[in-house]
Every structure is written in C-alpha cells, then in structure tokens.
Amino acid sequence: MKENRSEYSRRKFLGTTAAGLVTAGFAGLSNGLSFAREAANTKGEIIHRQLGKTGLKVPVISHGSGGCNDANVIQAAYEMGARLFDTAANYQIGANEMLIGNVLKNMGVRDKAIILTKIYTPAQRRSDAPDKIGKKLETLLEGSLKRLRTDYVDILQIHDVSTTDIAGNSAIIDGMRRLKEQGKARFIGITTHANMAEVINSIAASGENWDVILTTFNFTFANDTGLLTAIENAGKKNIGILAMKTLAFGSQWPNPASRGNYGGAIVASALMKWVLQNKYISTVMPACNNLAQLNEDFAVAYNLEFTPEEKKLLSDNNIELSQGFCRQCSGCLASCPGGVDIPTLMRTHMYATRYRDFGLAHAAMGEIEKSRGLDICRSCNTCMAHCVNTVNIRDRIGDLKSIYA
Numbered sequence: 274m275k276e277n278r279s280e281y282s283r284r285k286f287l288g289t290t291a292a293g294l295v296t297a298g299f300a301g302l303s304n305g306l307s308f309a310r311e312a313a314n315t316k317g318e319i320i321h322r323q324l325g326k327t328g329l330k331v332p333v334i335s336h337g338s339g340g341c342n343d344a345n346v347i348q349a350a351y352e353m354g355a356r357l358f359d360t361a362a363n364y365q366i367g368a369n370e371m372l373i374g375n376v377l378k379n380m381g382v383r384d385k386a387i388i389l390t391k392i393y394t395p396a397q398r399r400s401d402a403p404d405k406i407g408k409k410l411e412t413l414l415e416g417s418l419k420r421l422r423t424d425y426v427d428i429l430q431i432h433d434v435s436t437t438d439i440a441g442n443s444a445i446i447d448g449m450r451r452l453k454e455q456g457k458a459r460f461i462g463i464t465t466h467a468n469m470a471e472v473i474n475s476i477a478a479s480g481e482n483w484d485v486i487l488t489t490f491n492f493t494f495a496n497d498t499g500l501l502t503a504i505e506n507a508g509k510k511n512i513g514i515l516a517m518k519t520l521a522f523g524s525q526w527p528n529p530a531s532r533g534n535y536g537g538a539i540v541a542s543a544l545m546k547w548v549l550q551n552k553y554i555s556t557v558m559p560a561c562n563n564l565a566q567l568n569e570d571f572a573v574a575y576n577l578e579f580t581p582e583e584k585k586l587l588s589d590n591n592i593e594l595s596q597g598f599c600r601q602c603s604g605c606l607a608s609c610p611g612g613v614d615i616p617t618l619m620r621t622h623m624y625a626t627r628y629r630d631f632g633l634a635h636a637a638m639g640e641i642e643k644s645r646g647l648d649i650c651r652s653c654n655t656c657m658a659h660c661v662n663t664v665n666i667r668d669r670i671g672d673l674k675s676i677y678a
Contacts, residue, residue: 319354319574322555325513327460327484329387329427331357333549334574335558337517338373339364340630342562347376349564351386353571359487359517359558361391361432362417363636374421383423389487389515390417391432391464393445395640407448414452428485429458433640435467435601435616440475446482460484462513467601467616473503480510488514490554491521492547492587493598501551508553519548519557521598535586538569543583545573560628597663599623604661614645615658615666622669625676638677647673 321330335357336350342365347358358377360369370390377383392413401409418424429452431439439445440463449461462485465472469488476483486507494500508514520541545557559570579587599619609615617640625634638647650656651674656667 317575320577323513324515324555325484325508326511327428327513329460329513331387331556332574333556333577334545334571335359335515335556336567337558337560339369339633340560340562340628341369342372344372344376346561346563346567347373348380350561350567350571351377351380351382353567354574355571356385357387357389357515357556357558359389359515360421362413362420363394363432365632367416367420370417370420371422374423378422387427388421388423389428389430389485390421390426391430392417394432394636395435399642403444406444407451410445410448410452414457418457425457425459427459429453429461430485430487431463434463434465434472437468437471437475439463440472440479440483446479450482460513462486464517465489466518466620468603469601470497470499470503473500473507477503477507477510477512480507480512483512485513485515487517487558489518489601490516490548490551491519491598492544493521493600497600504551504553513555514553516548516554516557519559520544534589535582538572539580539582539586541569542573543579543586545570546577546579546583547587549573549577597665599660599664600662602661605658605664605666609658611649611653612645613647613649613658614641617641618647618650618673619664619666619669622673626672647677650674 320333322333323329324331332354334355336347336355336359338347338358338360341347350358358373360373362370364370365372373388377386377388393410397409397413414426414429417426429449431445431449449458452458453461462483463472463476464487466489469490473486473488476486488504490500490504504514521544541559545559548554548557559566561567561570599616601616601620603616605615606612617637621634621637624630624637628634641647647670650670656670658666658670660666
C-alpha cells in the first residue's frame with residue numbers, strides 16, 4: 274500500500290521547549306538540502322502571481338511555517354524558491370517568529386524575503402476599549418519585530434476574523450494604518466477561518482483600508498458559491514488573496530475502499546493545484562515541517578497542469594474527498610442548546626488530532642469564551658449538535674473531552 278499523506282501529521286507536535294525550537298538546526302545545515310538546490314536548477318521557472326495591489330509577486334507555493342521548528346527547512350524553502358513565510362506571534366509561543374527571523378537574518382536575505390505575521394487574536398480583542406487598541410497593536414507588533422530580528426514586516430494581519438465588524442472598525446483601521454505609515458508594516462490585512470464569505474465581502478466593501486486577505490480555501494468548497502463569489506469580489510477590487518488549509522486536514526480522505534490507489538504526494542499536489550486554478554488566489558501556503566514535505570509541495574510550483582493521475586483522483590467517485598472537513602460555516606450553532614462555540618472546537622480538534630500541533634490547538638481553545646467552551650460540553654450527557662454537512666460533531670467533542678480531561 275502506498276503511503277498516504279493523510280495518515281500522518283504535517284504539523285507534528287514535538288514537545289520541545291521554546292528555546293529548543295529557536296536553536297534547532299543552527300549547528301549546521303544537513304546534506305538533505307542538496308535536493309533544494311537541484312530542484313531550483315532542473316525544474317525550470319517557478320510560477321509567480323501578483324498579490325493584489327501590493328505590487329508583490331509571489332511564488333504560487335509559499336511556506337506555511339507555523340509548525341516548523343527546523344532551521345534547515347526554512348533555509349531549504351528559501352533556496353528552493355519560497356519567498357513568503359507565514360508565521361504569527363502566538364505560533365509556538367513566539368518561537369516560530371524567532372526561528373524565521375534568525376534564519377533569514379543569518380542568510381542575509383531579509384530584503385528578498387516576504388514575512389507575513391499575525392497579531393491581535395480574538396482573545397486579545399475581546400472587550401478592548403477603542404482608545405486602547407492603537408497602543409495595543411503597536412505593542413504587539415514591537416514584540417513580533419523583536420522576535421523576527423527586523424524593523425518591519427511585509428504583511429501584518431489581524432488574526433482570525435470571523436465577524437464582519439472588524440472591516441470597518443475605525444480604531445483598528447487607524448491603528449493598523451499608523452503602523453503602515455511608520456514603516457513597520459508594508460501592507461495590512463486580516464485572516465479568516467470561519468464565515469469566510471461574509472468576512473471577505475466586508476473587507477472588499479472597505480477595500481481601500483486593507484491590502485491582503487488570508488482565507489481557508491480547499492476542494493470542499495467547490496460548490497460554495499458564496500465563498501467563491503466573495504473571493505472573486507475581493508480579487509476584482511485588487512485585494513491580494515492567500516489560501517490556507519488547502520489540503521483539508523480534518524477530512525477523512527481517501528475513504529478505506531480506495532486508500533491504496535493514490536500516494537500522498539498525488540493527493541497533495543492535486544489539491545493544491547485545484548486551489549490554484551482560481552485566478553484570484555495568489556499563493557497557497559501548506560504547512561511544511563520537513564524536507565520531504567517541502568520537496569513534495571514545491572513540485573507544484575513549476576506546473577499547474579493536472580497530471581493524468583491527479584485528474585483520476587479528483588474525478589474518482591470512490592473517494593469521498595470532502596467527508597468530514599469542518600467548513601466553519603456555523604450552521605451547527607442553532608442545534609446546540611448550550612450555545613457552545615462548536616466551529617472553534619472543531620478547529621481545535623483538527624489541530625490536535627490531524628496536525629498533532631497542540632500549540633495551535635491550545636491557541637484555538639483559548640479563543641473561546643468561557644461560557645461557550647468545552648466545560649459546557651462536559652456537563653452535557655447527550656450531544657444534540659448537528660452538522661449541516663458531514664462532520665460527526667459528537668465524536669469529535671468526545672475526543673476533545675478525552676484529550677483535555
């Protein structure tokens with residue numbers, strides 16, 4: 274049986290300390306980097322796309338750095354052709370920013386790389402007085418700049434926006450604009466995991482204030498006309514669109530009946546190419562933690578034409594590719610009598626059980642208001658929550674109860 278990429282985690286939690294994460298790989302780069310140099314020389318030209326009105330041209334494959342703790346992988350990604358590195362202030366409690374900053378500084382390529390970082394999580398935004406927001410944004414960014422060993426970031430984003438009120442929030446807009454005017458952030462935007470269509474439309478309607486959107490987008494949204502239209506609307510307004518969660522981790526694919534028919538590399542390349550068929554998506558940023566995954570991901574960067582095997586996979590009726598991926602649509606909320614924040618719990622479950630990244634899982638769990646969290650589920654004997662798509666909410670809530678017992 275061929276190895277299937279869905280069988281193992283792309284963001285494997287290693288349980289190392291923050292200090293260990295920062296220093297990992299600095300003893301010397303491994304011989305495994307040779308494949309990066311060879312690929313850059315033998316596969317032709319990497320495909321680039323413009324990132325909206327930023328004027329930046331980015332490779333169609335970027336580096337999802339959040340779970341990476343190996344300097345070799347960051348350096349290899351750059352040598353292979355990656356230029357955009359995606360991180361956040363709360364990834365690995367700040368250690369991920371430190372890792373990226375150290376590698377790019379030591380390589381002497383900071384001016385050629387594009388650093389995207391995220392600040393101001395839902396938990397940090399909760400109950401903030403408008404007159405405090407600007408100072409808070411400045412303080413949070415200063416922390417990121419120190420960890421990244423730089424005096425500016427290329428893209429600064431408000432982290433995890435799931436409501437439409439951020440787009441026109443004058444205090445947040447003024448604070449972010451001020452950071453841009455000070456030269457500490459070249460471009461500004463938001464990220465969204467939930468209610469993406471509504472959030473993207475709200476940003477598009479206030480497009481003069483925002484430059485870049487990072488959104489969840491993968492094949493499970495093939496029939497989601499609302500999201501597809503929102504992406505098109507934002508793209509036509511020249512807002513740069515980046516895609517995450519393009520491999521739909523958390524879904525049960527392929528199904529057992531045909532699992533042996535396709536290798537993990539074919540699944541990954543087919544799904545990334547599917548996303549990149551959308552002309553408004555500038556780049557995808559799959560989570561990439563080791564050299565093998567990097568090699569697998571960057572094979573896509575040179576040619577977006579589907580191979581016969583990829584076409585076969587995407588048209589195979591025996592594969593339920595969309596089974597079980599939580600689209601964060603919030604359609605389940607009305608069915609929960611306890612008012613639990615089920616979408617965020619489902620994202621926590623994905624990070625914990627599929628990515629095996631308990632740092633991300635902990636961060637997601639921390640976004641939930643106490644009155645809407647797992648404690649409510651613990652006091653509930655029968656889960657009444659129902660997914661309007663294909664997620665087994667009851668079983669995943671049970672998993673979380675066990676993990677966080």
